[in-house]
Amino acid sequence: MTSTNSQSGIDVISRKDDHDGAVDRGHGVIHLVPTEQDVELRQKAVKTKAAGVEAVLKSFQYGIGEAGLLRGTLPMLQLNQAQGFDCPGCAWPESDTHRSSFEFCENGAKAVAHESDKRRATAQFFRDHSISEMSRHSDYWLEQQGRLTEPMFLDEGASHYQPIRWEDAFQLIAEELNNLDSPDQAAFYTSGKATNEAAFAYQIFARGYGTNNLPDCSNMCHEASGRALTKMMGMGKGTVKLDDFEKAELVFVVGQNPGTNHPRQLSALQTSKRNGAKIISVNPLPEAGLMGFMNPQQVSGMLGISTQLTDLFLQVKINGDIPLFKGIIKQLVEWEDERGDVIDRQFTEEFTEGMADLLANVREASWDQIVSRSGIPKNQIVQAAKWASETSRIIVCWCLGVTQHRNGTQNVQELLNLLLIRGAIGKPGAGACCVRGHSNVQGDRTMGVWEKPPQSLLDQIEKVFGFHPPQERGFDSQRTAKAMHEGKVKVLVSLGGNFLLALPDTQFTAEAIQNTDLTVRIGTKLNRADLLTGRRSLILPCLGRTEADVRPAANGKPARPQFTSTENSMGVVQSSQGKFAPASKDLMNEVAILCKMAHAVLGDRTGIDWQAWADDYDQIREGIAAVIPGCENYNQLVRQKGGFYLPNGPRKRNFTTPSGKAVMTVNPIPKDEIKPGQFAMTTVRSHDQFNTTIYGLDDRYRGLYNVRQIVMMNEADIAEQGLKPEQAIDVESHFEGETRKVCGFRVVAYPIPRQCVAMYFPEANPLIPMNSTDEFSNCPSFKHTIVSVRASGTKH
Known part of the structure; x- marks a missing residue:
């Protein structure tokens, strides 16, 4: 299965009986997303708890x-x-x-x-399986082959990976990087699972090499959140602590499925509910975890007794968040105009600016347009506004359903407007809860992994380490893919992740990757990015979080266990130390891999003893303490039981915007671009999935089993399109005159609003245009793509 990409001159349709969409650049035919064949789809009722x-x-x-x-x-x-x-x-x-x-x-x-995993993908496995043969299998199959055990190398034109010594791998990377015409011909991608020590060493390595090309997974998920929070509050992070959920009286959960993606959040919501809070869920799909939660750490939960979490379910249309929250604010303003006790004037006058423009905008907004574009009846909007008017202990939680739109930054801004007019920032039980999806994606940014670093960071790096870091803005993830496609980036180093399937427009991204001279990926298991590579490719296997990282005794010194650290969604930094035997004696921690790589590439050019950093992570943490604000005495603080909180000004009503005040914003209702016969398509994750990693083939809470290439559609829309449930259909996306197409997906009836459909990520990625991004953050629009559908085999 592949996509059509008119921009690159490719017009390929997936079929079960040929290799259209597969690519062959000397390594054999590589399949981007194999079509599911002869697989039984099982469907059960959607669960409510x-x-x-x-x-x-x-x-x-x-x-x-x-x-x-x-x-x-x-x-x-x-x-x-x-x-x-x-x-x-x-x-x-x-x-x-x-x-x-x-x-x-x-x-x-x-x-x-x-x-x-007790299974191992050894050198013998790679001898037995060519990359072409592996690509015929699903991403789930690749994960099931087990842990990588030693470095592997794919030479130009070769069909199989071969073992390579660590020293030779580092030397190959050094030769490629040091022979480039410019450091900006390299890009250093980061997954959100990288630890703080790895992220800090990585960005110092990249900048010591001479580039700010530091794309990361945040570019594809919460970049819009960071942009909105920074503009309005001066800091790109949420403002709540976990104990605020105990004190909250109203919680909005917007564009989020915590039951699958953040299950421990359900315990916090249960605490809110039991303490008397009301919960409003906003989502195009009903999600089981937000309806009822059986806490598995309580007897009642184990007996099947659930806590009903959601008091009001607002089943918004895809990309209906701005009109919905504009409607809530409009109702609050109308009540304010009537009785003058709804807006927190003391807070807004002392701590905010821009309210006059916001009030004028919502007063002028049309209720008909608000209801039509949100898909929510006015009486339900009024109910949400009533609860918001009765308390300022309001938490708004959101995730990718809000951010991954062409207006993602403005979506987040409208949510924050509600908090600001109610004074629900910087007080117990209130604030913004940006729910990060990956374990250390927030820590990576704190540690300096950013293609657009602040000048203060660059100046401090120069002051501490003595080299002059590059000043020009680098490439984010989407711009890296485009630069590779244009031949401007020749080497891609990936610290974890799956660059191929994390990005939109899979065909375009595949071409971009294959246009490079070398791809390097550090990881624990195989993924499709190891099969569709540059001219040459390296797989560098690393330890997992669970595994002990011990430097052997040497020169009279005893064995020294190492630890790393991470930052969670609420700004707590804490240590992390694996205890279990590594999957292979040839594995290294990602921190050591990066430092040894930096030593091979840079030598002593930066004045950093990279080998010493590889042997003792305390030395890296000393660098963190000297460079990163709020991390002074890092080695001591991170060893505290439970870690420590990083500074968070907005949490104390200290807004570090240019004016020193929180900034209210005006956010227009997005235009309705859906034509008759078209649908707004959103991507979702299944219950047996984490980001691009597929753990299994079942989506238990949605009642969908054994198949991932499906389209969830309203039953009335299925009938109107002349289709039947489980029928094979083709899906075509539409964007600025371009079309992309996937074939052979199966349609299933699902409780989703009319003119909306849902498909799984990353199987639907070929439909999402590379250039369909948020104007302010450049975050791709995974959650809103215009599509049309036809029975397979009929003409579009």
Whole structure:
């Protein structure tokens, strides 16, 4: 299955009986996304409650199945503990005062089992499987081959990876990088699972080499959140702490599916609910975890007794968030105009600016347009506004359903406007909760992984390390793909992740990657980015979070265990130390890999002893303390039980904007571009998935099993299109005269608004245009693509 990309002159349609869309650049035919063939789709009723005993059983079933009885269970007892290791899954925080003995969720258990896998992808595996043959299998199959055990090299024109010594791998990277015409012909991509020490060393390496080309996964997810928060509050992070959920009286959960993506958040929402808070869920799809939660750490939850979380479900149309929240604010302003007690005037006059323009905008807004574009009846909008008018202890949580739009930054800004007019910032039980998806994506940015670094960071790097870092803005993820496609970037180094499938427009991204001279990926398991590569490719296997990182005894010194650190969604930095035997004696921590790579490439050009950094992470942390604001005495603070909080000005009503005040914004209602017969398509993750990693083929809460190439559509729309449930259909996207197409997907009836459809990420990525991005953050629009559908085999 592939996409059409008229921009690059390619017009390819996926079929089951040929290789259209596969690519052959000397390594054999490589398939981008193999078509599911002869697979039975099973569908059950959509669930209305999440977790409970089934989640516990699934956690241990997955862990024992992949890692065995001991390795599949013992690491879970160390997961998210004060002296254990940080979950490699999401970034939801732990309590400051109490941690249970089972501080993990089903997805965390899957992430640990993914690392603890007893299976091995050894050199013999690569001898037995060409990259062409591997590409015929699904991404789930690739994950199931087990842990990588030693460095592997794919030479130009070769069909199989071969083992390579670490020293030779580093030397090859050094030769490629040092022979480029410009440092800006290289890009250094970062996954959100990289630790603080790895992220800091990585960005110092890249800048010491001479480039700010530091794309990262944040560019594709919460970049819009960071841009909105920085503009309006002076800091690109959320403002709440976990204990604010105990004090909140109203919680909005917007564009988010915590039951699948952040299950431990459900416990916080349950606490809010039991303390009397009301919860409003805003989403195009009903999500089980937001309807009912069976807490698996409580007897009632294990008995199947659930807490009803959602008091009001606002089933918004795709990209209907701005009109919805504009409607809520409009109703508040109308009440303010009537009785004068709704807007927190004391807060707004002392701490904000821009309110006059905001009030004028919402007064002029049309209720008919608000209702039509949001898809929410006015009486429900009024109900949400009534609850918001009755308290200022309001938390607004959001995730990618809000950010991954062409107006993603403005979506977030409208949510923040509601908090500001109610004075719901910088007080207990109130604030902005930007729910990060990957375990250390927020920490990566704190540590300086950013293609557009502030001048203060560059100046401090020069002051501390003595070299002059590059001043020009680098490439983000989308611009890196375009630069590779144009031949401007020749080497791509990936610290984890799956650059191929994390980006939109899979065909375009594939061509871009194959246009490079060298691709290097550091990771624990195979993914499709290891099969569709540059002219040459390296796989550098690393330790997982669960595994012990011990420097052997030498020169009279005893063996020295190393640890790393991470930052969660609420700005807490804490240590993480694996305890279990590595999957292979040839593995290194990602920190050591990067430092040894930097030593091979840079030598002593930066004045940094990279080998010393590789051997002792305390030395890296001394660098962090000297460069990163709020990290002074980092080595001491991170060793504290539970870690420490980074500074957060807006949490104390200290807004570091140019004016020193929080800035209200005017955000226009997006134009309705959906024509008759077209649909707004959003991508979603399944329950057996974390980002691009596929743990299994079931989406238990949505009642969909065994198949991922599906289109969820309203039953009335299916009938109106002359289709039948489970029928094979083709989907075509439309953007600025370009079309892209995938074929052979199956349509299923699902409770989603009319003229809206949902498809799985990354299978739907070929439909999403590379240039369809947010104006302000350049975040791709994974959550809003215009599509049309036809029965397979009929003409579009």
